[in-house]
Amino acid sequence: MKGTRYFKTLLLIVLPLMLVLSACGGSGDSVNNRTDASPGSTGGDSSKKVKLQMWFWQGASFEKIIPEFNKLHPDIEIVPQIYKWEDAHKKLLTAMSADSGGPDIAMIDISQLDQFLKYPDKFYDLNEFGASDLKDEYLEWKWNQSIVGDKQLGLPTDIGPMVLYYRADLFEKAGLPSAPEDVSAKISNWDEFLEAGRTLKEKTGVDMLSNPYELYGAIRDQGDELYFDKDDNMIIDQNPQIKKALEYYIKARDMGIAGTYDQKNALQEYSAALNSGKIATYISAAWGRGHVETRAPDTKGNWRAAKIPEGTGNMGGSFLLIPKQSKYAEQAYEAIKWMLSPEQQLEVAKISGNFPSTPSVYGDKTFTEQGFDFWGGQKLGVLFAEVSKDVKVQRKGPNYQTVEDIINDGMQAVTVGKSEDPEKEFWELVEKAKTKLKNK
Incomplete structure (x- = not known):
């Protein structure tokens, strides 16, 4: 009886202490208390603020709207971690491979998306949280890009409809059409573009393009297929659009209307050339507006934008996904649903120029009425909405990015080395890519 009384007394002392310690429990993770939560739960004590680790890259501009989300959601805090574009994807791949260390919310670029989607079980199906109800808010083609089977693995961020940014003052000096509607009408195919480049070079000495590979990329992205078919067989050899892109790369190089500036590995030199008026065009997406404004601040007022020859393509754009490593999937979904709503995509567009994937906002005065001083007052939103x-x-x-890196780097060497045979070198690079994929 004495032992029983002692045990009861001890229990009365220890049990309250255990309850106190349990309520104060230490974090098993520097961001989330993931060790005591089940997938999709709130992570234990509902009185604790859920902290969501979010990975994205510079230029996405989510850090501009996250404070508002945190203010409106006192029980949830998004903790942004901003990386360089390439580092964000490498770090995520490492975390997915290790099954640990991943974020609650991951941003993935369209060029990288398929290498993650081949492991759909690594991410939550957002339909479990009601994503299917949001489908009509987004452009259909964009929405469909993150579907695997019947699973919706991501919500769309911005899109990248391609346009032709050009120096209106240099075009005018060369006697070329300079108003956006005239450029679109009179430089409507790539042969006309090359001839305009020839005239520009003769009259002003300015390069039409920073690099012939820029032209290759634009034409490549206007095709029905890229480097692989739906079964991941490499089809570069059979793809007529790739052959056309290479043909025009060679033409631009041989005509001497393109520079040798390397945007990937020598950004400072390229930026200086753009800013000093040595380059007259930039073929890019809607987000390219910020690129030009940042790289060429001294050229304010001289730029315009027009439709690119032979129809637009999509260059860039991303998705937000929720890795299965997150123990706070419901809260993470609430966060991405808010950040990627039409209202917030419009807000990001105002901040950075990233173009929304939510067409309901295209009628907003931000796109229909707002002119931009840097662009001579042009209402760029009207153009982007039309081509999107x-x-x-x-x-x-x-495996797209693996192949593209090999071709891009190799063709840059060809651009600089004028004695190189570009067609021969291109197909050797394709073979090099095939070999690398076989040994991967």
Whole structure:
């Protein structure tokens, strides 16, 4: 009886202490208390603020709207971690491979998306949280890019409809059409573009393009397919659009209307050339507006934008996904649903120029009425909204970036080395890519 009384007394002392310690429990993770939560739960004590680790890259501009989300959601805090574009994807791949260390919310670029989507079980199906109800808020082609089977693995961020940014003052000096509607009408195919480049070079000495590979990329992205078919077989050899892109790369190089500036590895030199007026055009997406403004601040007022020859393509754009490593999937979904709503995509567009994937906002005065001083007062939103509906979308495949890096780097060497045979070198690079994929 004495032992029983002692045990009861001890229990009365220890049990309250255990309850106190349990309520104060230490974190098993520097961001989330993931060790005591089940997938999709609130992570234990409902009185604790859920902290969501979010990975994205510079230029996405989510850090500009996250404070508002945190203010409106006192029980949830998004903790942003901002990386360089390439580092964000490498770090995520490492975390997915290790099954640990991943974020609650991950941003993935369309060029990288397929290498993650081939492991759909690594991410939550957002339909479990009601994503299917949001489908009509987004452009259909964009929405469909993150579907695997019947699973919706991501919500769309911005899109990248391609346009032609050009120096209106240099075009005018060369006697070329300079008003956006005239450029679109009179430089409507790539042969006319090359001839305009020839005239520009003769009259002003300015390069039409920073690099012939820029032209290759634009024409490549206007095709029905890229480097792989739906079964991930490499089809570069059979793809007529790739052959056309290479043909025009060679023409631009041989005509001497393109520079040798390397945007990937020598950004400072390229920026200086753009800012000093040595380059007259930039073929890019809607987000390219910020690129030009940042790289060429001294050229304010001289730029305009027009439709690119032979129809637009999509260059860039991303998705937000929720890795299965997150123990706070419901809260993470609430966060991405808010951040990617039409209202917030419009807000990001005002901040950075990233173009929304939610067409309901295209009628907003931000796009229909707002002119931009840097662009001579042009209402760029009208152009972006128009071309976004005609984007041709291709499947990239999980190995797209591996192949593109090999071709891009190799053709840059060809651009600089004038004695190189570009066609011979291109197909050798394709073979090099095939070999690397075989040994991967």
